[in-house]
Amino acid sequence: MQQSWHKLPPSFYTHKNVITVARRLIGKILVTRFDGILTAGRIVETEAYNGVGDKASHAYGGRRTARTEVMYAEGGVAYVYLCYGIHHLFNVVSNTKDTPHAILVRGVEPLTGIPDMLLRTGKKKADYTLTRGPGNVSKALGIATHHTTTSLFGDELFIAEDGFSYPAKDIIATPRIGVDYAGEDAMLPYRFIVKGNRYVSGRQQ
DNA sequence: CTGACGATTCACT
DNA sequence: GTGAATCGTCAGC
Numbered sequence: 001m002q003q004s005w006h007k008l009p010p011s012f013y014t015h016k017n018v019i020t021v022a023r024r025l026i027g028k029i030l031v032t033r034f035d036g037i038l039t040a041g042r043i044v045e046t047e048a049y050n051g052v053g054d055k056a057s058h059a060y061g062g063r064r065t066a067r068t069e070v071m072y073a074e075g076g077v078a079y080v081y082l083c084y085g086i087h088h089l090f091n092v093v094s095n096t097k098d099t100p101h102a103i104l105v106r107g108v109e110p111l112t113g114i115p116d117m118l119l120r121t122g123k124k125k126a127d128y129t130l131t132r133g134p135g136n137v138s139k140a141l142g143i144a145t146h147h148t149t150t151s152l153f154g155d156e157l158f159i160a161e162d163g164f165s166y167p168a169k170d171i172i173a174t175p176r177i178g179v180d181y182a183g184e185d186a187m188l189p190y191r192f193i194v195k196g197n198r199y200v201s202g203r204q205q
Numbered sequence: 206c207t208g209a210c211g212a213t214t215c216a217c218t
Numbered sequence: 219g220t221g222a223a224t225c226g227t228c229a230g231c
Contacts, residue, residue: 047212056212067227085224087213104212135213145226178212201213 005029005160007153013075013094018101021075021094022048023192026171029160030090030108032141037116039141041108041131042164044197047176048190049091049102056182059100070149071100078157080138080148087135090143092152092159106134106177106191107199108141117141128198170195177202 008028015021023046031040049057058068058081070079071093079091079102095101108131110117117123117130117140131140138144143157152158173189180186193200 049212058212065228081212082224082226084211084213085226087211089212091212106212129214133213176212181211 004162005031006162008159008161010076010153013092013152014096015075016095016099018048018050018094018103019190021092021101022046022103022190023171023173025092025103025105025159026192026194027161027165029111029162030105030137030141031112031160032143032157034142034156037113037142039113039116040111040160041137041141041199042111043105043108043159044194045105045107045200046192047104047106048192049104050188050190051095051099051101054182054188055185056176056179057100057102059102068100071102072098073149075101076152078143078147078150078152080143080145080150082145083135088138088144089134090138090141090147104134105137107132107193107197107201108137109197109199110140132199133201166194 025043025046028043029040052062059071074097075094077093079093083089091102091104093102114126121139131137150157172195174191175187176191
């Protein structure tokens with residue numbers, strides 16, 4: 001199983017077009033190995049945040065703060081922040097240094113370590129709610145805010161590919177979720193989902 | 206130092 | 219469908 005995983009190379013993350021990277025992340029495998037506990041899931045939902053010109057992005061207008069500084073790093077690190085005081089949201093930083101692109105992972109399909117995901121989330125059985133929605137993804141995989149700035153080329157937190165891919169016709173673009181405050185940018189088709197997949201958040205088609 | 210609020214989730218009506 | 223939970227972050231004083 002995991003012996004056929006190949007960690008994504010730096011060139012995957014330094015790509016200039018964050019929309020393209022978000023699209024390519026669909027079908028890849030998000031892997032964590034904290035304290036020797038291996039958990040992994042196949043990414044089925046992502047959202048792109050397109051730098052300083054994107055009103056929905058934390059880096060809109062070139063804003064730099066202690067929290068968002070990591071978005072300006074070279075692609076290939078994690079950006080994790082706390083939302084609503086409760087939920088840890090995991091993002092992948094892309095593009096090169098000083099261009100604050102990021103991709104929010106909103107849904108994965110559990111592959112490895114499901115019993116550990118159940119322990120972390122306190123759930124009793126593995127149904128579609130286990131890793132659907134960005135808060136649940138981080139909780140099930142054990143990702144927390146202190147993992148922000150973690151390199152995706154280490155062994156604790158990374159993204160891999162295993163040769164699997166979804167048919168192109170099943171990957172569709174939609175507007176992003178929960179970004180109504182972004183005005184017209186809220187309409188942009190920067191969210192990618194696997195059509196019909198149960199681990200995609202929001203209303204089911 | 207203070208206050209308002211969020212790239213959400215879940216329990217409950 | 220509605221509302222509470224909950225706290226780090228950031229703008230403003």
